[in-house]
Amino acid sequence: MVENRPLLTLFSHLVLILGVLVVAFPIWITFVASSHDAVRMTQVPLPLLPGSHFFDNLWQALTEGVGNVKEVSVGTMLLNSLAMALMISIGKIAISLLSAYAIVYFRFPFRMGFFWMIFITLMLPVEVRILPTFKVVADLGMLNNYWGLSIPLIASATATFMFRQVFLTIPDELLEAARIDGAGPLRFFADILVPMSRTNIAALFVIMFIYGWNQYLWPLLITQDKDMYTIVMSIKQMTEASEESPEWHMIMMTTLLAMIPPVVVVVTMQKLFVKGLTETEK
Amino acid sequence: MAQVEIKGVEKVYPNGFKAIHGVDIDIAEGEFVVLVGPSGCGKSTLLRMVAGLERVTAGTIRIGERVVNDLEPAQRDIAMVFQNYALYPHMSVFNNMAYGLKIRGMSKAEIADRVQKAAEILELSSEQLTRRPNQLSGGQRQRVAMGRAIVREPSVFLFDEPLSNLDAKLRVQMRVEIKKLQERLGITSIYVTHDQVEAMTLGHRLMVLNEGNVEQLGTPIELYEKPASQFVAGFIGSPSMNFMDARIGAGGDTVELPGGVSLPLDGAGGREPGRAVVLGIRPEHLEATTGSDVASLRVDLVELLGADTLIHGHFGDDKADMTVRLQGTSTLRPGDLYPCAVDPAHLHLFDPDSGRRI
Ligand SMILES: Nc1ncnc2c1ncn2[C@@H]1O[C@H](COP(=O)(O)OP(=O)(O)OP(=O)(O)O)[C@@H](O)[C@H]1O
Ligand SMILES: [Mg+2]
Numbered sequence: 001m002v003e004n005r006p007l008l009t010l011f012s013h014l015v016l017i018l019g020v021l022v023v024a025f026p027i028w029i030t031f032v033a034s035s036h037d038a039v040r041m042t043q044v045p046l047p048l049l050p051g052s053h054f055f056d057n058l059w060q061a062l063t064e065g066v067g068n069v070k071e072v073s074v075g076t077m078l079l080n081s082l083a084m085a086l087m088i089s090i091g092k093i094a095i096s097l098l099s100a101y102a103i104v105y106f107r108f109p110f111r112m113g114f115f116w117m118i119f120i121t122l123m124l125p126v127e128v129r130i131l132p133t134f135k136v137v138a139d140l141g142m143l144n145n146y147w148g149l150s151i152p153l154i155a156s157a158t159a160t161f162m163f164r165q166v167f168l169t170i171p172d173e174l175l176e177a178a179r180i181d182g183a184g185p186l187r188f189f190a191d192i193l194v195p196m197s198r199t200n201i202a203a204l205f206v207i208m209f210i211y212g213w214n215q216y217l218w219p220l221l222i223t224q225d226k227d228m229y230t231i232v233m234s235i236k237q238m239t240e241a242s243e244e245s246p247e248w249h250m251i252m253m254t255t256l257l258a259m260i261p262p263v264v265v266v267v268t269m270q271k272l273f274v275k276g277l278t279e280t281e282k
Numbered sequence: 283m284a285q286v287e288i289k290g291v292e293k294v295y296p297n298g299f300k301a302i303h304g305v306d307i308d309i310a311e312g313e314f315v316v317l318v319g320p321s322g323c324g325k326s327t328l329l330r331m332v333a334g335l336e337r338v339t340a341g342t343i344r345i346g347e348r349v350v351n352d353l354e355p356a357q358r359d360i361a362m363v364f365q366n367y368a369l370y371p372h373m374s375v376f377n378n379m380a381y382g383l384k385i386r387g388m389s390k391a392e393i394a395d396r397v398q399k400a401a402e403i404l405e406l407s408s409e410q411l412t413r414r415p416n417q418l419s420g421g422q423r424q425r426v427a428m429g430r431a432i433v434r435e436p437s438v439f440l441f442d443e444p445l446s447n448l449d450a451k452l453r454v455q456m457r458v459e460i461k462k463l464q465e466r467l468g469i470t471s472i473y474v475t476h477d478q479v480e481a482m483t484l485g486h487r488l489m490v491l492n493e494g495n496v497e498q499l500g501t502p503i504e505l506y507e508k509p510a511s512q513f514v515a516g517f518i519g520s521p522s523m524n525f526m527d528a529r530i531g532a533g534g535d536t537v538e539l540p541g542g543v544s545l546p547l548d549g550a551g552g553r554e555p556g557r558a559v560v561l562g563i564r565p566e567h568l569e570a571t572t573g574s575d576v577a578s579l580r581v582d583l584v585e586l587l588g589a590d591t592l593i594h595g596h597f598g599d600d601k602a603d604m605t606v607r608l609q610g611t612s613t614l615r616p617g618d619l620y621p622c623a624v625d626p627a628h629l630h631l632f633d634p635d636s637g638r639r640i
Pocket of ligand 2 (some may be wrong): 325327442541
C-alpha cells in the first residue's frame with residue numbers, strides 16, 4: 001500500500017494494537033500468575049503485576065512437578081515433549097521427502113496406486129483411526145515410549161504433497177545436468193533436491209514441530225507411565241486436583257514453559273519459514 | 283576429442299510418436315556440426331540421444347571407438363550446455379563448475395586449477411566465482427554453463443540452443459565467442475539451433491532437419507548455393523528465397539513465369555519442355571539491369587534497413603510476392619518498375635510435388 005492518509009494509519013495502528021493486546025494479555029496474566037506464591041493466587045482480586053516468586057516457582061517446576069502429577073518434574077515433561085515433537089517433525093520431513101522423490105522422479109509399477117494410497121491417508125487423521133492405531137501400537141509393544149508417541153503421527157500425506165509440488169517446480173534440465181555430471185539418484189537427492197527445498201523443509205519443520213508439541217489426545221492415550229508424560233497433556237491433569245485446590249501459580253509456570261519451545265522455533269526459523277511459504281521461483 | 287558416428291538412428295517416443303526417422307552422419311574429430319530446423323523437427327531429440335538423456339530406438343551412436351547406446355550420460359565423455367543453462371541455483375558458480383569433477387573424485391587442487399583456467403578463458407572474475415547463479419546476468423550465466431562444460435574436458439560438446447535466451451546483441455557476441463572457443467579447444471561439437479544465421483556462421487557442416495528427416499547435410503556454402511530441396515532453400519538465407527510456380531519453356535533452356543516473363547537457364551539435361559516447376563530466386567540475386575529482355579518488378583513496398591533496402595513487389599500479373607535485397611539505400615517508390623535480371627547460375631528449380639532440386 002502506498003496510500004498516505006494519517007487517519008487511516010492511525011486506524012490501522014489501533015486495530016493492530018488491539019490485536020496485540022488480545023493476544024498478549026492472557027500471556028501476561030500467565031506470567032504474572034507464575035511469579036506469585038500459592039497463597040496470593042487464592043485471594044481476590046487476582047494480581048495484575050508480577051510478584052517475587054518467579055525463580056522459586058521455576059526451580060520447583062523444573063525439578064519437582066506439580067499438583068497431582070508430582071511424580072514427574074516439568075523438566076522431564078519438557079524433554080518428553082521435545083523428543084516427541086522433534087521425532088515427529090524430523091520423521092515426517094524425512095519420510096515425505098523420500099516418498100515425494102519416489103513419486104515425482106521414478107516410474108515404478110503402481111506408481112499412481114501408491115500416490116492415491118498416500119492421498120487417502122489425508123482423510124484418516126489419527127483421531128479417526130485412534131482405536132485401531134492404538135491396537136497396532138500396543139501389539140508392537142510401543143506403549144509408553146517415544147516410538148509409540150511419534151510414529152503413528154509421522155505418517156501424513158500433506159507433507160508428501162507439499163514436497164511433490166516443490167519437486168515438480170524444479171526444471172527437468174537440472175536433473176539432466178546432474179546426470180551428465182555423473183550424479184546418481186541418491187546424490188541428486190542429497191546434493192540438489194534437498195538443498196533446493198531448504199526453505200520448504202524449514203517451513204514444514206516449524207509447522208510440524210508445533211503440531212507435534214501440541215499433541216494432546218494421542219499422548220494421553222498412549223502413556224500410562226508418568227515418566228513419559230508430555231507437557232501439554234499434563235497441564236490438563238494438573239488442573240484436576242481432587243482434594244486440594246489447583247496450584248495455579250505452578251500450573252501457570254508450566255504453561256509458560258510449554259509456550260517457550262514453539263516460540264523459539266518460530267523466531268529462529270522465521271526468515272526461512274516465510275521464504276518457504278512464499279517463494280515460488282526456483 | 284573424438285569422432286562421432288551416428289548410424290541409422292531412429293527415435294520413437296513412448297507415446298508412439300516417431301520423432302527421428304533415421305539419421306546418418308559421421309562427425310570428424312574437432313568438427314563443428316550444427317543441427318538446424320524449425321521448431322519441433324527433432325533437433326533436441328537427436329542431440330539428447332547423443333547425450334544419453336533419451337534412449338535410442340534403432341541404430342547406433344558411436345563416440346570415439348565406443349558404441350554408447352547403453353551408456354549413462356556421465357560415461358559418454360560428453361558435456362552439454364542447456365537452453366536455460368540448468369545451473370544449480372543453490373551452489374556458487376565455482377561449485378556449479380566443480381560439481382561434476384567432485385563426483386569423479388578429482389583432487390581439490392586439480393579441480394581448483396581447472397575451474398580457474400575455465401574462468402580465465404570465459405573472463406569470469408574470481409569474485410564472480412563465489413556468487414550464486416541468480417546474482418549473475420544472463421550472459422554471465424551462459425558463460426558459467428559453458429564453463430561447466432569446459433572443465434570436464436570432454437570428447438564432445440553438445441549445445442542445445444544455448445543462446446536463445448539472450449538479447450540480440452549479446453547473442454552475436456556469444457556466438458563469436460563460442461566459435462573462437464571451439465576453434466581454440468578443438469573439441470568436436472554438435473550445436474542445435476533454429477536460427478539460421480547462427481547455423482551458417484558457426485558450423486563447419488550443417489544438418490537441416492525437417493519433421494525427423496534429414497533434408498540436407500553439407501557446408502554452409504553448399505546449402506546456400508545448392509539447396510537440395512525447397513525446404514532447405516526456404517530455410518537458409520535471410521530474407522528467405524522467393525518461390526513462384528513456373529514452367530520450363532518450349533526450348534527447354536528457359537523458364538516461363540505466369541506473367542509472361544521468361545528467364546534463361548544455364549546448362550541442360552532432364553528439363554523436359556512444358557514441365558511444371560517451382561522457381562526459387564534469392565532476394566540478393568535479383569539484380570538491377572539495363573539490358574533489353576528484362577523482367578520488370580512492380581514495387582509494392584520499400585523497407586529501408588540502413589545498409590540494405592528490401593523491396594517487395596510482383597512480376598506483371600503474377601500475384602506471388604517477391605522480395606529483393608539491394609545494397610545501400612534505394613530511391614525506388616511504391617508503384618515504380620524495377621527492371622531486374624538473374625544470373626542463370628542463381629536460379630533454383632524444384633519439383634512441385636517432391637520439393638527436391640531439379
Ligand atoms: N517426451 C516426448 N514424448 C512424445 N513426443 C515428444 C517428446 N519430446 C518431444 N516430442 C516430440 O518430438 C518432436 C521433436 O521434438 P524436439 O524437442 O526434438 O524438437 P526441437 O527440434 O528441439 O524443437 P525446438 O526448436 O522447439 O526445441 C516434437 O514434435 C515433439 O512434440
Ligand atoms: Mg529443442
